Amino acid sequence: MTEDGRVDDVDATAGDTATTVAADNNTTTADNNTTSPAADALGSGSPPQDDQIEQDATQADVQDKSAQIPVPSRNIRDLFNPPRNIAGIRQRLFDVAEKIELRKDEFDLYWPYVDNVWVRQHRAGSDKTGLYKTDYYACRLQRPTYTPKPVDKPRADGTPTRKKQIREGGKCHMKLKVVRYEGGYQSVTINQLGDKTQHLHDLDHMDRIKRTTVLMEIARSEVMSGYMPASVYTVMSEDEARLAASGGRHLNRNDVRNASQVWRQQHKDPLRVHEGYKYDHGNGIVRQDGALPLVQRVVNAEIVDPTLAYYAGLPPNTLRFPEELRPFLDPYLPRHDMTFTEDGLPHVTLTYATSLDSSLSLAPGIQTVLSGPHSKAMTHYLRSKHDAILVGVRTALADDPALNCRLEGVGGYGGLGWEGQPRPVIIDPGARWLLTPQTRVIRTVSEGKGRGPWIVIAPGFAMDPNRIEMLKYYGGKYTGLTDFDKRWRLRWEAILRALAAEGIRSVMIEGGGMVINELLRPEHSNLVSSVVVTVAPTYLGQGGVTVSPPPKLDAARRPQPAMRFKDVRWQSFGEDAVMCGRIPHVETPAGVPPPSMTPVTMAPPLRPVSFFNSSVDAQNGFQPRVPPSS
Numbered sequence: 001m002t003e004d005g006r007v008d009d010v011d012a013t014a015g016d017t018a019t020t021v022a023a024d025n026n027t028t029t030a031d032n033n034t035t036s037p038a039a040d041a042l043g044s045g046s047p048p049q050d051d052q053i054e055q056d057a058t059q060a061d062v063q064d065k066s067a068q069i070p071v072p073s074r075n076i077r078d079l080f081n082p083p084r085n086i087a088g089i090r091q092r093l094f095d096v097a098e099k100i101e102l103r104k105d106e107f108d109l110y111w112p113y114v115d116n117v118w119v120r121q122h123r124a125g126s127d128k129t130g131l132y133k134t135d136y137y138a139c140r141l142q143r144p145t146y147t148p149k150p151v152d153k154p155r156a157d158g159t160p161t162r163k164k165q166i167r168e169g170g171k172c173h174m175k176l177k178v179v180r181y182e183g184g185y186q187s188v189t190i191n192q193l194g195d196k197t198q199h200l201h202d203l204d205h206m207d208r209i210k211r212t213t214v215l216m217e218i219a220r221s222e223v224m225s226g227y228m229p230a231s232v233y234t235v236m237s238e239d240e241a242r243l244a245a246s247g248g249r250h251l252n253r254n255d256v257r258n259a260s261q262v263w264r265q266q267h268k269d270p271l272r273v274h275e276g277y278k279y280d281h282g283n284g285i286v287r288q289d290g291a292l293p294l295v296q297r298v299v300n301a302e303i304v305d306p307t308l309a310y311y312a313g314l315p316p317n318t319l320r321f322p323e324e325l326r327p328f329l330d331p332y333l334p335r336h337d338m339t340f341t342e343d344g345l346p347h348v349t350l351t352y353a354t355s356l357d358s359s360l361s362l363a364p365g366i367q368t369v370l371s372g373p374h375s376k377a378m379t380h381y382l383r384s385k386h387d388a389i390l391v392g393v394r395t396a397l398a399d400d401p402a403l404n405c406r407l408e409g410v411g412g413y414g415g416l417g418w419e420g421q422p423r424p425v426i427i428d429p430g431a432r433w434l435l436t437p438q439t440r441v442i443r444t445v446s447e448g449k450g451r452g453p454w455i456v457i458a459p460g461f462a463m464d465p466n467r468i469e470m471l472k473y474y475g476g477k478y479t480g481l482t483d484f485d486k487r488w489r490l491r492w493e494a495i496l497r498a499l500a501a502e503g504i505r506s507v508m509i510e511g512g513g514m515v516i517n518e519l520l521r522p523e524h525s526n527l528v529s530s531v532v533v534t535v536a537p538t539y540l541g542q543g544g545v546t547v548s549p550p551p552k553l554d555a556a557r558r559p560q561p562a563m564r565f566k567d568v569r570w571q572s573f574g575e576d577a578v579m580c581g582r583i584p585h586v587e588t589p590a591g592v593p594p595p596s597m598t599p600v601t602m603a604p605p606l607r608p609v610s611f612f613n614s615s616v617d618a619q620n621g622f623q624p625r626v627p628p629s630s
Contacts, residue, residue, distance in 0.1 A: 404450030
C-alpha cells in the first residue's frame with residue numbers, strides 16, 4: 001500500500017487468504033507500460049500484421065463501449081439515506097394487492113428498487129388524446145433467462161464467454177398493467193392484470209437471484225470515483241439493515257465487480273480504498289482503528305440539526321397530529337373497512353370552527369381564521385380519514401381553498417401518490433366558480449399534493465367546453481344533478497347518492513354557513529353521521545355568518561331547544577375546545593317517508609350540461625337557464 005492509501009495489484013476481501021489477485025486495479029501485465037507491436041511496426045515502416053489489426057479493432061470497439069457507459073444517477077448516499085420506508089414500499093410494489101397510484105417522480109424513484117422483479121413485456125401505446133400511455137409488465141420468473149446453446153461461441157476479442165445461470169421459466173404468472181397520465185399532473189397507476197393472483201415466491205427470492213438497478217448503480221458510481229470493488233463492497237455491506245431494505249441482502253463482491261467491469265477495462269489507474277479503511281493482509285478491507293464507519297460519517301454530515309432529521313424531505317407546511325389524541329376522534333370517524341351506511345349513503349362528518357358567539361366569519365365573503373395550530377392539525381387528520389371533503393361555492397369563492405390534506409404521511413407529504421388525500425367536492429348549482437390554472441386547488445393538483453375537484457352543478461347551463469376540458473385535464477369533472485327540493489335547491493340525499501355511485505364512502509363537510517345550516521335542519525340532519533366542532537376562545541361580534549338550526553316549536557307553539565347532541569365528548573386542543581357528538585335521529589313512523597324523502601312537485605327535467613362555441617364573457621363562461629317556477 002502506498003502512503004496515499006492506494007493499493008497496487010491487490011484485490012482484497014474479508015475472506016482472502018495470503019494469496020491475492022490483481023483484478024480490482026486491472027494492472028494484469030506489464031504490457032501497459034510497453035510499446036505495442038503495432039506501434040513498432042508502424043514506426044519501422046513495416047505493414048501491420050493481421051493479428052495487430054484485429055487487436056486494434058478490438059481496442060477501438062471497447063473504447064466505443066466505454067463511451068456509452070451511462071453516468072450513474074445514484075451514489076453511496078442513496079444507500080445510506082434511502083427513501084422513507086423503502087422496505088415497505090418495495091413490498092407493496094412486489095405484492096400489488098390493490099391499485100397503486102404514484103406521482104411520476106415517485107415512480108421514477110421507487111421502480112428501480114423493484115426492477116429485479118418486474119420486466120416490461122410490451123408497450124401498448126397511448127390513447128387518442130395522447131395523455132394516457134400503457135405498459136404491461138410480468139414477473140421475471142415467467143420466462144427463462146436465455147436459451148442455452150450446445151456450444152458457446154468464443155468472443156472476437158478472445159475473452160472467455162460469460163457464465164450464465166439458467167433459470168427455468170413458467171415459475172410465476174403475475175402480470176401488471178401500468179398506465180401513465182401526463183396532463184395537468186403526472187401520475188402512474190399500477191394494477192394487477194387479469195385475475196387477482198399472488199407470486200409463487202417471496203421478494204427475498206428475487207433479491208437472491210437478481211440485483212436491482214439501484215444497487216448496481218451505487219456500486220458502479222463508487223468504483224468510477226476511484227475506489228476498489230472490494231472496498232466498495234465493504235462499505236456497502238457495513239449497515240446490513242439499510243442494505244437489506246434496498247434489496248441487497250444477497251449482494252456480494254462479484255456484483256460490484258460486474259457493475260463496474262466495462263468501466264474498469266478502460267481505466268487502468270490504480271484504485272484505492274475508502275478513507276478510514278485499510279487493506280489488512282488475510283482479512284481484506286477493514287476499518288482503521290478509531291475510524292467511524294462511512295455510513296455514520298455520511299449520515300452525520302447530512303443532518304444539520306438532528307431534531308429536524310425526521311422532517312427531511314417534507315414540505316415546510318407539513319402538519320403533525322399527535323398519536324395520543326387520535327383515540328378521542330376515531331370513534332366518530334368512518335372505519336377503514338366500511339362500505340356505506342344502511343341507507344346506501346356515505347358516512348357524513350359535519351365539522352367546522354366557530355367562535356363563542358357561534359360565528360364562522362366576521363361577515364359574508366370574508367375569510368376568518370378561527371382554529372389554532374393544534375386544532376388545524378386535527379382538521380387535517382380528519383381530512384385524511386375521509387374519501388371526500390365538501391364545501392359550498394361561497395366558501396370556494398371567498399377562501400380560494402386548497403381542499404387537500406397536509407398531514408405528515410399522506411400523499412405529497414411523505415406518503416405514496418395521493419393516499420390520504422380527499423377528493424374536493426364543491427356544491428355550485430349556478431356554476432359560478434371559474435377555475436383557472438392559478439386557482440389554489442388546481443395548483444395543488446399540479447404540485448401532486450391534492451386531487452382534482454368535482455363540481456356539482458344544476459343542469460340547464462350552456463357550459464363553455466373549455467371549462468369542462470380544463471377541469472378534466474387536472475383530474476376533475478362537472479357533475480349535473482336534476483333532483484331539487486321544494487325550495488329549488490339540490491337535494492342533499494341526491495348529492496350523497498351521486499357521490500356513493502362514484503365510490504365515495506365517506507364525506508367530510510366543512511362549510512360554509514349555508515351548507516352547515518342546511519344539514520342541521522330536521523329534514524337533513526338524519527344524513528349526518530357525526531359532528532366535530534372546534535370552539536375558539538373569541539367573539540366575532542354581530543353581523544357575522546352564524547351557525548344555528550331553525551327554531552323549534554312544540555304543539556302549543558312555544559319555543560323549544562332546536563337540537564342537543566348525544567354521545568358528546570370534549571377535548572382541549574391548545575387554546576381551542578373540540579366537541580365530538582352525534583345528532584339524535586328522528587324516528588319516522590311506519591309508512592311515512594322521512595323528511596328528506598318527502599315527494600315534491602318537480603319541474604320538467606332540465607337538459608344536462610351542454611356545449612356552445614359562441615363568444616362568452618371570460619368572467620362568466622356560461623349562460624344560465626333559469627328553471628321554471630313551481
